[in-house]
Amino acid sequence: MNLFGPSLLVSIPGSQLEALTLPGSLFEWRDLRDAVLAPELRTALNLLVQEAVARRTALRFVARPEIFTHGASRAWLDARLGDTSDHLALTDGHTLRTIPGLRNHVFFYARGLARPEAALRRLLGVAPELLTGMASQVNGALAVRLCGRSIRPPAVMLRFASAPVGEPGLRVPFALPVRDADRAGKACAEAAVEAPDAPPSGRPLHYVPLSEAALADDAFTAALAGLVQRCALANGPECLLLGLPALEGEDAGPAQAIAAVLRALAATGATLPRARSWGVRFATATPDAGELAGGRITLHPTTDFWRFAPTLFEAAQEIRIAGGGSLASFRALFSGWLGREVTSTRLRPSATGCAA
C-alpha cells in the first residue's frame, strides 16, 4: 500500500490542537514543528516528516477531519485537496477520524502508555468497523474480529534513518532503600550522573526499554525483578540497563519514572537490593548503539520500537521479545520492521527472568 504518493493529508488528535495557533483548517508542518506536543506524537511526526522528505511527498495537515465528511465543508476541502488521495490519522487511541472518499491510514503512536492503550482497546471494542476502512497502519499490528472475520490492515514500516541528536541522558544506579517507591525514586534520582560519567559496566549490556504497559504486565515485571536480583550482584552475568518509561503528564520527570518502575518491581514481592548497584542502572535516554555492541535487548510487546533507530538493534547480539500475553502479532510486526527474525518468550507469572 503506497502511503507516500505525491501528497499526503495528515491529522493529529484534536486534544493536541487546543494550545496551537494555526493559520486555518489546513496547515503545514512548520506550523506544528515547534509547538508544544505530546512527546510520542512529536516522535511519530518526526518519523513521518523524515520519510515524506525522503520520498518527496508533500505533507499537509488537517485540523478536525471530522468536520469534512460532507456538505459545504467537504466541498471546501475537496477544492483544496488537489492530487491528495490519502489521509493518515495519527491517533492517541481516544479517537480515530477518517475522511470518506480518501484512502485512510492509521498510526497509533502512543503504544506503551497505559491510558491510550486502554482507550484504543475500548474504541476498537465499541467500533471495530473503524479498522475495516483503513488501507494500512503505520508500524502497527492492530486487528479486530468482525462478523467472524479477522481484520488487520496491512502494516507500513517506517524507520528512522539515524538516531536523533540529543543529550546523552542520565544514568542512575538501582536501589530500593525504602519501601515508599516515591521516596525511593527521588533518592535514586539524586544519584544520577551524565551517561559518559557513569562507571563502566565491565559486563555485556542488557537493555530493556520500559513502558507503562510493560510495568502493568505481571509476568513481565516478575521476570524483570528476577533479572534485577541477579544483575545487581557484584558478579552478575550482565549489566541491566532499564530504559525509563515515558509517563503521561508534564510533571513526570526521572524521579517519577524511577518510582513507577520500583513500584511495579516491589509489587512482585521479590527482594530487591536496598543498596545502590551499578549492575542495574536506569537510563533517561536511549543508549548509543556502540554501548550495546555484543549486548542484548529485551522488548515488551507494547514497546514503540520504531522510535529507536535500526542501528541500535543491529548493534545488539541478541534481541528478544518477552511478555505475558500473546506475542505472535508483535513478533511478526517487529521482525518485518527489523528485517530479520526475532525470538520471543511468552512469560508465565511464575517466570523468574527475561532470559528464561
Added chain:
Amino acid sequence: MMRGHVDTLTTGGFAEGWAFDSAEPDRILTVRLFGPEEEELALGLAHLYRADLAEARYRHGWCAFRLRLSRDPAGLSGQRLSLREAESGNELHASADLPLRERPALDLCASVEAVISQDPTVLRNLQHLCGCGDLLAGFVARHGAAEFVRTAHAYVLARTADGASQARYERMLRGGAVTPFGLLLLLAETEEFRAQPRLLASPADPGFVFAG
C-alpha cells in the same frame, strides 16, 4: 562544500543572493562580485536572514547577502558576473543573465529604529531562528538540556531561570514535548518578555550564544 548564487541585481544598486559552506555551516562567508573585466563590483558578508533559505535549510536561513554595487546595475545587464568566496577565490556562481529588479535602495538610517532594523546582528523577530533547529539541537547535545534552559532564559529574558521553570522546561525538553526552538518561542511569548521586549543577538552576531 561552498555554495552560492546571485539571484538578482536591483535598480537601487545592489546585488542580492546567498552563499554558505555546507562543510562549515557556522562560518559566515565573505563574498566578492566581479565584472567581465575581473573588476571588483562588490564585497560583503553573506549573513542576512531570508525565510526561503531557512526553509531550504541553508545555513539556518542566515546566509543571504545584499551587496552595494560600485557600478550602475543597468550597465551590467547581459555581462558575465562572477560571485567568489573572498578568502579562497573559489567561484560560487557566474551568470551573464541576471535579472534586474525594481527595488529601491535601503531607507536612510535617520533614526535608531531604522539603524536597528538594518542591523543583521540584531534579531527583529524570533521566528527568524526557525531555521536554527539543528544548531539549537546541537547545543543541547553538547551541553545538555539543563544548560540549554539556563542559556535560553539568559538569552530571551536576560535572567536566570527560577527553580520551577528550570525543572519544568528541562522535563519538557528531555521528554520531547518541545523543541529547543519551541522553548525559545515559549519564553518569548511570556508576559515578561512581551512587556519589555529586548533586542536579541542574531546568528550573524559573533556573540550568538547558541553557535557551535
